[in-house]
Amino acid sequence: MVRNVHERIVPAPVEQVGPLLDRIGGPDDLLWPAPGWRPMVLDGPVAVGTAGGHGSIRYRVTGHEPGRRVAFEFEPGQGIDGRHEISAEPAGPGRTRLRHVAEAELSGVMRLAWPLAIRWAHDAVLEELLDNAERAVGVGPARPYRRSAWVRLLRAVEVPRARPVPPARTPLVAGALPRVDWTDAYAVEAFPGTPRDPQAWADAVFRDPPRWVLAALGLRELLVGLVGIDRGGAGAFDTVARTEDEVLLGADANHLDFRVSVRREPERVVLTTVVQLHNRRGRAYSALVRPVHPIVVRAMLDRAARTLSSGWKAVDTAARMR
Missing domain, CATH: 3.30.530.20 (START domain)
Known part of the structure; x- marks a missing residue:
């Protein structure tokens, strides 16, 4: 007993x-x-x-x-x-x-x-x-x-893990690029009490990634300039459009354009990537990056879920008086 x-x-x-x-x-x-x-x-x-x-x-x-x-x-x-x-x-x-x-x-x-x-x-x-x-x-x-x-x-161990899902079919995603050469999407469960604002999730994903992802991105910035590919820079994940439940981030470069949709649904967050390739450099770069892209995205989503679900519930005066 x-x-x-x-x-x-x-x-x-x-x-x-x-x-x-x-x-x-x-x-x-x-x-x-x-x-x-x-x-x-x-x-x-x-x-x-x-x-x-x-x-x-x-x-x-x-x-x-x-x-x-x-x-x-x-x-x-x-x-x-x-x-x-x-x-x-x-x-x-x-x-x-x-x-x-x-x-x-x-x-x-x-x-x-x-x-x-x-x-x-x-x-x-x-x-x-x-x-x-x-x-x-x-x-x-x-x-x-x-x-x-x-x-x-x-x-x-209890925090949910990102998993592959069908890409979002929203107006922001549909109008993101003139042509889509490849796309994928991953979703993670959003516990009640985590932010409803998709920008908060986008910031958690892209402004605070795992350290090994930061190191990999830093190495990428050092190497791509040697082969004539634009460096990402600070604005690579700036928000370019948004609705109440979705934000669209991305940038254009000489080898490819990409957009990332972060959509907050009632019980999950879906991150959809769409890419348009421009030339042989873009196709070569994509061939190298695409196999590791799912690992990076899932790690970033997992960390965001841990970060945004790690705190205790905030109880404010208005809530106490309801």
């Missing part, structure tokens, strides 16, 4: 803290530490029978006292048979005890996964959730939770 307990005294009255429980798993949830972790999503407002979960862990609401308690039961077949509950109760004048308890029997691979990985991630999520409770009522936290090296490693 596993029994795991997290609690904190929040220096605010239960009338202020308790209603946060009724928003958990919904679009205005201020407790769950997203985008720092895969979001907790319920299929409706908190009520008995509402189902959902986070990642592969699924559960159903089995008890609800508004402003005081939400109880969940794990769905069968996951190797974890039991329940978890979050509650708020008065702990003195102007103080609330916020408490989460999980009790379950483990079976199958969960007997190994829990002590090695899931328990550590679970503990981190709950401590960050309690930090968010203090943020939401404007009182702290005085000592924010700090992830251990092991938790940071687990978190890095």
